[in-house]
Structures are given as C-alpha cells and as structure tokens.
Amino acid sequence: MTTPHHPTDFLQDLRTRSAAEGGVFWINDDLLAVFEPDAARRVSAANWQGLLMSDRFVDIVRRRGSTQVPWSRVRAEWRTQLHSLATAEHHTGLITRMERIIDARLGDDVDLVLLAQDVAVRALLPIALSGLTAGETASVVQDLDQQLMRLIDRSPGSGPGWHRLRFAAVQFRTGLVVRRVLRERAAGLRARERDLADPFVDLLPELGMDRAVDVVTAVLTAIGGPPGAAAASVLYELARRPEWARRLTVELAGADPDEFRAAPVKAAPVTHRFVKEVLRMWSPPLLLMRRARTSFDLGGTTLEEGRGYVLSPHMIHRDHRFWYAADVFDPDRFLPGAPHGPLGRGCYVPFGWAPKKCIGADIGTVQLIALCHLMCTRYRLVVPAAEHVTMAYRFAPVPQKFHGELTLR
Numbered sequence: 064m065t066t067p068h069h070p071t072d073f074l075q076d077l078r079t080r081s082a083a084e085g086g087v088f089w090i091n092d093d094l095l096a097v098f099e100p101d102a103a104r105r106v107s108a109a110n111w112q113g114l115l116m117s118d119r120f121v122d123i124v125r126r127r128g129s130t131q132v133p134w135s136r137v138r139a140e141w142r143t144q145l146h147s148l149a150t151a152e153h154h155t156g157l158i159t160r161m162e163r164i165i166d167a168r169l170g171d172d173v174d175l176v177l178l179a180q181d182v183a184v185r186a187l188l189p190i191a192l193s194g195l196t197a198g199e200t201a202s203v204v205q206d207l208d209q210q211l212m213r214l215i216d217r218s219p220g221s222g223p224g225w226h227r228l229r230f231a232a233v234q235f236r237t238g239l240v241v242r243r244v245l246r247e248r249a250a251g252l253r254a255r256e257r258d259l260a261d262p263f264v265d266l267l268p269e270l271g272m273d274r275a276v277d278v279v280t281a282v283l284t285a286i287g288g289p290p291g292a293a294a295a296s297v298l299y300e301l302a303r304r305p306e307w308a309r310r311l312t313v314e315l316a317g318a319d320p321d322e323f324r325a326a327p328v329k330a331a332p333v334t335h336r337f338v339k340e341v342l343r344m345w346s347p348p349l350l351l352m353r354r355a356r357t358s359f360d361l362g363g364t365t366l367e368e369g370r371g372y373v374l375s376p377h378m379i380h381r382d383h384r385f386w387y388a389a390d391v392f393d394p395d396r397f398l399p400g401a402p403h404g405p406l407g408r409g410c411y412v413p414f415g416w417a418p419k420k421c422i423g424a425d426i427g428t429v430q431l432i433a434l435c436h437l438m439c440t441r442y443r444l445v446v447p448a449a450e451h452v453t454m455a456y457r458f459a460p461v462p463q464k465f466h467g468e469l470t471l472r
C-alpha cells in the first residue's frame with residue numbers, strides 16, 4: 064500500500080534530483096544537498112571536529128579570547144545527566160506529567176497537533192530545567208509555542224529565505240528565566256535539581272553566564288520542535304491504522320507495569336518498531352541547514368569554507384536506493400533480518416549524525432513509546448474521517464486539520 068501523501072513540489076523536486084544525482088548536488092549557488100548516507104556522516108564528522116564553544120560576548124567586545132570549552136565537554140555533561148534520569152522513577156514522572164496534560168483535555172474536541180506539542184514539551188521541560196515557578200514555566204512554554212507556530216507556518220522552499228528556516232533561538236523571556244535560575248542556584252537561593260541545566264551551575268566560572276545560558280536554551284530549543292512533531296506523527300499513524308493500534312494494545316496491555324517503566328524499549332518491542340517506523344517516515348526536522356567551518360572534499364564535490372550545506376534524515380529515509388518500498392509504512396521492516404530493512408549502515412538517522420547527534424534520542428524514544436502506551440491502554444482516541452487526514456511538509460511533517468476526542472477507556 065502506498066502512502067497517499069504528496070510532498071510539496073519543492074521536496075519532490077529535491078527527491079527527484081537526489082535520485083538522479085546520487086544524493087550530493089547543488090540546490091543553488093550557495094547550498095549543497097548532502098542526502099547520501101556516507102557523505103552525510105563524513106561531512107558531519109569533518110565539520111564539527113574539535114568544535115569549541117563561541118567566545119563570550121564580553122570577551123569579543125574587549126577583543127580577548129575566552130576560556131576555551133570544547134562542545135564535546137558540554138555534550139558529556141548532558142549525557143551523564145540523562146543517564147542518571149533513565150530510571151523507572153524518572154520514566155514514571157515523565158508518564159505522569161503526560162497523563163495530567165491529556166486528562167485535562169478529556170471530552171473536548173482537540174487539535175491533536177497542538178496537544179501532542181503540549182504533551183511533549185511540558186512533560187520534557189523538567190528534564191531540561193526543573194523547579195520553575197508556575198509563572199516561569201508559562202513564560203518558557205509560551206516562547207516554545209511561538210517558536211513552533213512560526214515553524215509550522217512555513218514550508219521548505221516557500222519564498223526567499225526558506226533556507227534560513229531553522230529553530231530560532233528561544234526568546235527573550237526564556238533567556239531571562241534561565242539566567243535567573245542559574246544565578247540563584249549558584250548563590251544557594253534555589254535548590255539544585257537533577258536536570259540538564261544543573262551541571263552548568265558548577266561550570267559558571269569557566270563558561271560565564273552568557274555561554275551557560277546558551278547551553279541551557281539550546282536544550283529548550285531542541286525540546287520545543289522535534290519531540291512534539293514526532294508525537295503528532297505517532298497519533299496520526301495510530302489513528303489511521305487500527306490494525307497496528309490493536310497490535311500495540313495487545314502488547315502494551317499485557318506488559319508488566321514495572322518492567323515497562325524500567326525499560327520501555329525492552330518491554331514493548333512491537334511498539335518500539337512502530338515508533339521507529341514513524342520516525343523513519345516522518346522524521347523531524349525535514350532539513351538541517353549547516354555552514355561549512357572548513358573546506359572539504361565529498362568525493363568529487365568540494366565544499367568550501369563558509370558555504371552552506373543541508374542534511375536530511377527524511378530524504379535518506381525515503382530514498383528507494385536505501386529502503387525497499389520506502390514510502391510504505393511497515394514497522395516490521397525493523398525486525399532483525401527483515402528483507403525490507405535498511406540496505407546499509409547510516410540509512411536510519413532520525414537523530415542525526417555524530418558528533419552533533421541528538422542527545423535526547425533515548426528519552427525521546429521512551430516518551431513516544433509511553434505515548435503509545437497511554438493511547439492504547441488508558442485513553443480512546445476518536446478522529447473523525449481519520450483516513451482523510453493528510454500530512455503537510457513544514458519544518459517537519461505536520462498532520463493537517465487533525466482533530467479528535469479523547470476519552471478514558
């Protein structure tokens with residue numbers, strides 16, 4: 064069965080050119096498409112090698128260098144913190160937060176894209192930045208919602224400047240909240256928390272406040288986009304595929320609750336495959352814009368320093384050279400040894416490429432599996448004429464006019 068969705072002409076054109084030109088080609092004078100798995104891996108490795116944090120603003124103004132901090136150090140702090148959050152207790156906290164947000168909307172006619180965004184962001188927020196007052200939470204969530212609205216409004220290729228389509232840095236109010244939290248934690252006026260911001264309180268003397276704020280807002284920006292888009296795509300596929308919803312319900316209703324909360328990926332392998340296939344078909348964000356920090360050769364094409372390039376998990380995931388029946392939704396392609404699985408290394412990249420690969424891949428996956436669990440065991444989702452809901456290509460694939468009602472089972 065072929066999916067009846069039509070990428071915008073622009074994306075369709077990129078797909079056609081990618082197939083004809085082997086995945087690496089100039090989109091325009093300043094932008095190289097790198098849609099070939101091995102080239103994408105190599106360009107990422109070369110571009111970010113030895114990446115340092117930018118100098119502090121105050122040091123740039125005074126024309127002196129800041130203390131050098133490798134980006135890998137920042138990522139190591141994030142990873143250590145995320146590792147300590149991968150427990151049954153913290154997963155339970157995440158699921159409970161998701162449940163509260165959905166419970167508050169029971170019986171309403173809800174816009175499921177906005178609900179998915181709300182569930183994803185609000186439930187993830189305490190992992191990024193915890194212990195906020197209600198007012199601070201509202202400021203941050205409003206900023207992230209506004210960022211999302213801007214991203215949802217525009218499709219790639221639409222008008223001049225589309226290639227600057229990217230996550231705008233989260234806004235002013237969020238910056239102020241983050242600054243206050245870091246300052247008060249450092250001064251002992253606010254409790255230390257186990258979140259992704261906390262390691263940078265101890266690193267304040269080395270980083271300076273502005274760079275510490277940048278690091279924390281980078282995480283907030285990251286949780287404001289892809290997780291909500293992916294959650295909306297999960298709801299979309301669940302609503303349109305009753306046969307898969309039934310398969311997931313059998314697995315999830317039968318899973319041991321303690322085992323599920325300790326290790327959802329292990330306790331629910333069918334659901335994990337379903338989530339992986341959603342992320343293959345509807346990978347957010349569609350295009351990742353980058354600028355070359357050095358010149359390098361991509362097997363015949365030279366990318367000079369300062370020129371732009373674009374990566375896209377989506378293009379690789381839908382490329383018929385790397386996937387059998389690339390446009391068909393079939394989670395079983397992720398069964399070990401499946402004949403229609405990926406045709407090689409680097410063909411499945413929903414979380415991007417080292418050394419900038421998404422740090423939230425595990426917790427993001429856990430959240431999507433938990434969403435399936437809630438939808439298949441706690442709630443009943445009714446979407447009128449679900450088969451007519453289509454995907455639009457914005458910063459990510461976004462279901463259109465996707466409304467429905469949730470009730471308790």
Ligand code: HEM
Nearest residue numbers: 281282285289290293413414415416419420421422423427
């Ligand atoms: C299903 C959910 C998610 C998807 C599909 C996703 C996808 C991505 C992608 C494609 C990138 C860019 C990688 C590259 O440039 O090669 C990225 C980066 C990033 N993601 Fe995620 N992400 C998700 C969830 C999360 C979560 C839950 C967090 C935080 C807890 C997070 C934090 C980050 C950060 C901080 C970066 C930037 C890493 C760096 O600059 O070194 N993401 N994500």
